[in-house]
Amino acid sequence: MKNEIIVIELADLLENVLVLKTKGWRLSQICAAFRDGHYELSYSFADDETLDYETLRINCPINSVVPSISEFYSAADFYENEMKELFGVEVKMMKRDYHRRLYRIKAEMPFLPEEERAKVVRQPDTAIPGAIPEAMKGVSEVPKEDTE
Amino acid sequence: MPKSRIMAFTWATVKNLFSKPVTSKYPAEPIAYPEGSRGHIEIDIDDCISCGICEKSCPPRAITVKKPPEGTWGIERMDCIACGYCVSVCPKKCLHMVEGYQTPGGEKIVDTFQRPHMGEEYIKAQEEKKKAALAAAAAKKAAAGNAGTAPAAGAAPAAKPAAAATTQKEQT
């Protein structure tokens, strides 16, 4: 019943996640936090057999582009969209990008301190092709202004 | 596939036909609250010392305490989440959680309680207190001056316990 936090580099994220994936661990949660001028991302994984819990912690500056792990864990795109919308973390290669429409809230990046919000540079569409609901294309084009 | 039956729920339907309703006619029949039900906050305003601890610890900031001379204790009934934290932190134990829930409504209700002997009366009392304190201090000073001048320099150790006694009096 271990429960530990391991600090890793951003570049080592995918490798570490892949190791856990091959070990058969389950993605438990991903969360972001903003502290002391940088993002703190925590990727938690759980093993239901041994009840172990492991959290990969990454410290990265604003505007670093985080690779998505949704190719390994398809549920990860919810958490990644969440941190993108609430904290402004830029995630690339998401399986499904909700284009800031997962949380239907008016405020942009509400959990990021106000003075930091201007620093975030929006990446151009970083999702992999077909990430936004392929099936919705051409059926209903919802203009972005209508979302609020 | 396990056995599947048709009309497995007939028992309830039949039973319901011949049994009393489980609901009560609420406004006509009063409800019995169990002891310790967390309904709303009441205050024994006479015991309140306006310390403001309840105001600082209230999670939704529903309580407003005005220190004397106003000496009021107010609560926004609609904001109160009935957690009872103020009751547990109150040093004078003058807050109580009593039964009876806040009725819903369209307007925010603010209940304000006034401590007795506040306002002008309090200011007057305070002034009198101050005057009395000043008078007492002056009297003490005079007494100390007399005590200081009368004995010779050799009696200094004897003056010490007297000084200690006066400081103790001030503290109490």
Added chain:
Amino acid sequence: MAKRSVVPFGPQHPVLPEPIHLDLVLEDETVIDVVPSIGFVHRGLESLVKTKDYNEFEYVAERVCGICSFGHGNGYAEAVEKIMGIEVPRRAKYLRTIWLEMNRIHSHLLWCGLMADAFGFENLFYQCWRIREKILDMAELTTGGRVIYSTNMVGGVRRDITPEMGRAILSTLDFIEKELVPIRRTFLSDYSVQERTRGVGVLTKEQAHDLGCCGPFARASGINCDMRLLGYDAYGELEVEPITATEGDNYARCKVRLDELFQSISLLRQALEKIPEGDISVPVKGNPDGDAFVRLEQPRGEAVYYVEGVGDKFINRFRVRTPTFANLAGLCETIKGAKYADVPLLIVTIDPCISCTER
């Protein structure tokens, strides 16, 4: 080619007690894709933590959700206790377990009612909620609140359960157990109910694992995942055996939840029997400095709490990952390929709690 159309579902819908919005992409009657969006009741509780004292935030944490409230307060309290190294008295641990299980019973009965309502069995719905009323009465008797207990605090609990209350709970449990038998029979063997539940929204074990599902939703797919096995509170001293099913459809989810009701009743009986005498809380001194992840089993599944303190009385960060958020991905997977008419039912089967999800 089949006609393709997008149908918005929610945020207001008869089956939804709380707002969630789904864009359903239909091909004729079959859903081929679903795009969920949440945030209609986003309150930013995770940000609020910075303005509240850590003792005071306990009551805010509890109000993350209106149904599984006690668990949220408990998760927060446990995380703070873990950071500060506080050992809670054994009696307090048992009391927490009792209230957690009462919470589970009322939450599962609520779900049973909503499920019956979703497939249009109104009478069954009333019966479930009639029974639920009894456990709510017991909650009010022991804690003073019907759904929000507010008895938890950092370092223990605030109220005690007297022997008379214990006896009242036991007699209520007898009543509930007796009344539940025919309800379980109706859910699991009634012909019309099975028409709506059998084989609908199948989620295989592999899918459930890959999508990170948890709670009864994952257990219905055969994943043996129950955080009560971690032995937090008094669960280490009670007999907990996760209830699983293999089918992974609506029927299995009904079965798992109904059987968990009986399991909760048995856990409550065990806890009330074994509860030791002693203090119910310890005094707490100092401020939390450090961080901790705590997991516990809510009625809806595994909830993760992360608390970080920096040595003053305000908590720096509080994060809840609620079970519904984890199950959203599973929900979308089950909806894909289902008939449009089954969508409301499928949403109900994950036991959605949107207020928790958005915090």
